[in-house]
Amino acid sequence: MSDHHPTRPGGSEPHAFLAHHFNTPGQQAGAAKLGMWAFLATEVLMFSGLFLAYFIIRMQYPEMVLGAHEYLNKTAGGINTVVLITSSVTMALAVRSAQVGDTPAIKRYLLMTIGFAFVFMVVKYFEYSAKIEHGMLPGKFYSAHEHGYDIPGLPHIFFAIYFCMTGLHGIHVLVGIGVLTWVYLRANKGHFGPSYYTPVENVGLYWHLVDLIWIFLFPLLYLVK
């Protein structure tokens, strides 16, 4: 914040959050958004490595993958898909509320999004506990045979990629809960309005990407025959 544009109380004033090195709010919003898209590009590239690993494992051990994926809980995965899609809608509506300057609605939709994110993590917690209990773990930790599950082939490889992909995605959901809370606290201070809602929008873009990745993870890990 520069001296020229001091933060005013009730920051919905036009230029309360305009940094001094930008000419206009539009220019600032555009720069922030481009930066966000560049970050999302790196996120996609990071996940692409894991997706490629999945396809390679699938190519090398097709029968093992088909056998092992039956042990994933399709219902839990399906519920989580619906939860994430719904949270994406509430996030989009939060951004829209910021665009039209309805602060109570921003807060309401952000709380709903955070709530759905927690539901996702709770479902994930139950899924992971079941996997850990049955010894369906990556690599050397795999011990499902001791628990009476005889999965043919090399299922510890499948569970390695399962835990890597859903684990990295889960970390993204946790980070999402963190940044959504930050945006909620700022919305609570009345920082956002039609002329400034960059944080809401960029956190929204991040959250939609987390949803996008799950859209591909779910059929690949849980459903594909």
Next chain:
Amino acid sequence: MSDKLFLHGKPIEGFEEVHEHISPVSSYMKVFGALLVLTALTYAVSYMNLGAASLAVAMFVAVIKATLVCMYFMHLKYDERYHVFVFLSTILFVGIFFTFTLFDLSSRDEINEEQDSFFQRQYAPEAGVSVPVYEVSEHGEGAEHAEGGEAKAEGH
């Protein structure tokens, strides 16, 4: 702040405000409905026995869902074209990454075979070495030397 702002040599009007397309709530609800229907479709397809086509169908549905999310939730449809370019070029590079790696993996057996026969023709008869035979065991523990001890000593 100057009175006039220029972009690509043209003055821009109304630069004081942020101009964004505001989608109506109904459009978000329509996309939400479409995403739920497509999720149900993915779920249903997994119970049909489509064999090899099931991966293609599942990925096709996932791509449609991803496109809907990108266009309407992430506003790419109304956004600056440059953001679309950033995103699509990412996908392009992911495509290159996938294609080349999978191409390499699927053609590696052939190359290994060629290398082995080349080695045999060139060196094996005269040198009188036994060529190492690489066997990928069923458990995929990688290359195992079946009778490679001698060749190893000679060659490397």
